[in-house]
Amino acid sequence: MAEGGLDLLLINPGGRERVYQQLGRELTAIEPPLWCRLIAGYARDRGLTVEILDSEALALGPAQVGRAVAERRPVLAVMVAFGHQPSASTQTMVAAGEACRAIKAACPGQPLLIAGGHPSALPERTLAEEAVDFVCKGEGPVTVVQLVQALKGPGPDLAAIEGLVWRRAPGGPAVINRAAPLIADLDADLHGEVWDLLPMARYRAHNWQCFGDLAARQPYASIYTSLGCPYSCSFCCINAPFESNRYRMRAPERVVAEVDHLHRRYGVATFKIVDEMFVLNERHVRAICEGLIGLGYAERLNLWAYARVDTVRPALLGLLRRAGFRWLALGIESGSAHVRDGADKRLRQDDIVAVVRRIQDAGIAVIGNYIFGLPDDTPQTMRATLDLAKELNCEFANFYSAMAYPGSRLHALAERNGWPLPEGWSGYSQHSYDCRPLPTGTMTAAEVLRFRDGAFHEYFANPRYLDMLAQRFGAEARAHVEAMAAHKLRRWLLEPCIEPVLEATA
Structure with a gap:
């Protein structure tokens, strides 16, 4: 065993400013790392000594991470590059890679594994490009525990470790072991109840979640009630670590107990x-809401969750609000039915408008998520998307450019067709300097990005939106958004002289 007796050190990579530029300083959330928690709980239940190093929350640079690992000398260090949403795994790879190199510089002999959605999607490439000894292909807990146990024993049999990607000899070809089974009992095995291992005072909510009281962004926590998604949108990579569309749920009473513990x-x-996809299984959602209401302080809670337009049941909305849900995020994606169909989002525009209004009428704010540059997009369809966003006038909006994230069907399509992809992993970030979205059949990547950035500023400077915000949340929220919208992201792709698309298609 390593000096000090530490079996496993799980590392959450940082690099917020690389991903978000100046927006990462104050506006973005800092979330407890879900998969660090889940792996840590699984390992600790099996008798391993575990620590979590959240370099994002602690604002540690790569050299500091390297020194911290060298001081602890665990049997196994694991870089957990999952991110806080499926698309964020690839974005974290820049910071994760830098930290891995720093770890190997500080302690060359330290066994190091990398796990996450991106490594699962590109295991052989990750093993070839990153300064790691092993890659995990899969969700991680089983692979990590088996590897620690093997490293602690005499002559480890690496070929027997499920989900492991490794080399038999330095510089040799990658060996991909058989897959680890998905964990069936989430409550027994993936409870993640290791909050004592995290710097809880460091976490904060997104700015928009607390428009009514910006001081309430801390304390903050993120929890899960299900894993996976039964849908298969072409732009999404959520199921890369699971290799299936299986949808697993926690027991509602365990979710409620976790909220109560954290509170x-x-x-x-x-x-x-x-x-x-939280608002999906009505029985599951109803049981969680009823449990939260039963705690007796749901009116003090401020929760947000993802939903689909076609799974929001009007009968649930009042219950969600009474349970403390103040925000729902909807994947609206496009104002064009043709473009939505091409992305496997078959929704009618009338349904979108009706559902948004029902949610708002229930006292729940809506975040509308929109994507520009899907394969069938044109300047006209993207303008229709922005017009729809302005018509809906949701309390907040996220504007994305279509990205071919590793693990998505769009990525496979882009590689098959030879479409240009970002040169570095940070280029998959929506807010990075080197952001490079997909081109469409009629628009270049630069034109898509220019439209996206212009749409952001047009939406958040719209007097109708700002007036609604002030009426709903107060003058402070309006002033905050006006200051937020004053930030102009620098874009490498837009520094050449490119004719603006937004105004031309208005």
């Missing part, structure tokens, strides 16, 4: 439900 132990009232 009583750490004073948390502001929560994110990290599920890619």
Whole structure:
């Protein structure tokens, strides 16, 4: 065993400013790392000594991470590059790679594994390009524990470790072992109840979640109630670590107990439900809501979660609001039915408008998520998307450029067709300097990005939106958004002289 007796050190990579530029300083959330928690709980239940190093929350640079690992000398260090949403795994790879190189510089003999959605999607490439000894292909807990146990024994049999990607000899070809089974009992095995291992005072909510009281961004926590997604949108890579569309749920009473623990132990009232699709199974959602109401303080809670337009049941909305849900995020994606169909989002525009209004009428704010540059997009369809966003006038909006994230069907299509992809992993970030979205059949990547950035500023400078915001949340929220929208992202792709598309198609 390593000096000090530490079996496993799980590392959450940082690099917020690389991903978000200046927006990462104050506006973005800092979330507890879900998969660090889940792997840590699984390992600790099996008798391993575990620590989590959240370099994002602690604002540690690569050299500091390297020194911290050298001081602890665990049997195994694991870089957990999952990110806080499926598309964020690839974005974290820049910081994760830098930290891995720093670890190997500080302690060359340290066994190091990298796990996450991106490594699962590109295991052989990750092993070839990153300064790691092993890659995990899959969700991680089983592979990590088996590897620690093997490294602690005499002459480890690496070929027997499920989900491991490794080399038999330095510089040799990658060996991909058989897959680890998906964990069936989430409550017994993936409970993630290791909050004592995290710097809880460091986490904060997104700015928009607390428009009514910006001081309430801390304390903050994110929890999950399900894993996976039964849908298969072409732009999404959520199922890369799971290699299936299987949808697994936690027992509602365990979810409620976790909220109660975090509220009583750490004073948390502001929560994110990290599920890619929370409002899906009506019985599951209803049981969680009824349990939260039963705690007796749901009116003090501020929760947000993801939903689909076609799974929001009007009968649930009042219950969600009484349970403390103040925000729902909807994947609207496009204002063009043809473009939505091409992305496997078959929604009618009338349904989108009706569902948004029902949610708002229930007292729940809406985040509309929109994508520009899907394969069938044109300047006209992108303008239709922005017009729809302005018509809906949601309390907040996220504007994305279509990205071919590793693990998505769009990525496979881009590689098959030879479409240009970002030169570095940070280029997959929506807010990075080197952001490079997909081109469409009629528009270059630069034109798509220019439209996206212009759409952001047009939406958040719209007097109708700002007036609604002031009426709903107060003058402070309006002033905050006006200051937020004053930030202009620098874009490498837009520094050459390119004719603006937004105004031309208005």
